[in-house]
Amino acid sequence: MVETAVKIDNVSFKYRNSDSFALRRISFEVAEGEFILLAGFSGSGKSTLLKCLNGLIPHFHAGSFGGNVEIFGKSTLESETTQLAKQVGFVFQNPENQISNLTVEREIAFPLENFGVPKNEIISRVDELIALLNLEEIKYKSPYSISGGEQQLTAIASALALNPPILVLDEVTAHLSPRSAVRILNLLNELNTKHKKTIIIAEHRLDRCLHFANKLAFLEKGQLKVFDDVRTVFQNKEFPENMLPKIPSLFLKLDKEIGLLDEKANELPLTVEELVATLK
């Protein structure tokens, strides 16, 4: 039986010194091994929601927190963010602002050092991650001298150092070139499919990772508008038309004209290949 990795139950949050709630009564569950896409316009509360998953909210950010977040059945209210690092790896939007060590190798070792892991184990774990993420060439380089994509890969490797079953990523491709973004998203797909990591990612460019995801959550003004399977979520009227990814949008337009969806219910194509196959 698949275990529930994340359970968000009626979560609301208001930052201190803010007049309005950043999150309003949000509830959904994520099963172990799922790939969840979090979509929404700027200021919709995506980052705030993600910060609830590793306890940065309410432990690090002051404000009014209501509801409950459980990670594998344990409330984040009971564990500090530091302790949750073993359960939830977190990668932030700007890679430069999350790097704090002088070489890529040391950056990856940082969480292991924090937990007092013996030196020989640190070395083997770091080498393992460097091989997994193909970072051999930049192992001894300064994280400030490498590209944005490599910086973000370093940050992902560092978040994976403690081998957390859940990986949370907050718009990690926002500062990257299209090529680096694709590399990162492919890696996340590999982590999800091969290494069975539960991935929760806030992402603006839905087209690029739609076909990897199982479910999509759409937030608007701190409220969860839609949470459904990626193949059905776009048919929901609550999902804004101007946020529709290209292929589903094209398919839905075609459907309006020639009624494709009646015949191919729940077969919404997400990629060009799927669209071609469906039309055939």
Added chain:
Amino acid sequence: MSLKILEYFNYLEQKSPLHFVDPRGKTLFIIAITCLTIFLDHIIPMCIILVIMLPLIFLGRFTKRWLKSLLFLTPVILLVVILNALLLKVDYPTTKAIILGLRLIILSGFFGLFFQTVSPDDISQALIKFKFPYSFAWAISTAYRFIPTLAKETNIIIDAQKSRGLQIDRGNLFKRVRNMIPLLIPIFATAMRRSWQLAEAIESRGWNATKNRTYLYSLRLKWWDIIVILLSLGIFALFLYLVITNAPLPFWLAYNIPERFELKRLFLIAWTWIKNLFS
């Protein structure tokens, strides 16, 4: 306004012999040499230190950067030397003024060399070895690490504000200081945001999860480090000896520029000559 000078005092990842010296040895050396340089009051000993410094700068692969940093410092050094030579009311004011200039050159060289060859991680490790708490050591090394990043951001903010018509270098001193306000607010806000995000990132990766933190790398003294430490202690002992005994230096070390070459005198001669020329 340029913060380019800061670039010459950054850590540079290289494999020079000085990069392999333990940061504790280098710290002791810089303390000892700074004490001696500030205390010494004669041109010849200062020149000897300068001559000793030059091969070290070459060994640390700092020559180009040091010369560039000197280009930035030259106006300041010249101003200090000329003003002191003209205004100081002591015996041999020109000698004293030149000593001040030499002191600036020597300290810029040694400190530049120190910062270029000691990485922020080394600073942090050295502090940990001196039994400072890890969070303190981390804060110091991170602050040091972020200097170039903040300098880069500051330059971007300056360019952005200039492109919107802010005139930083215009007006009197009071106006120039007032012109800095539109720069200080975004610089401060950016630094705050960056530090906040960094705090979130380290917290998310198990910051202070255990009291028994381990380290991938830790410092170990090698034979050459012992030599550097002994040498530094020797320099410091010499400094203490000179301070405590106030012993006069041998005459060949205590050279002063003769009175006939005093800058004030030469200046007055030149002034009289120019006056006569036009009268």
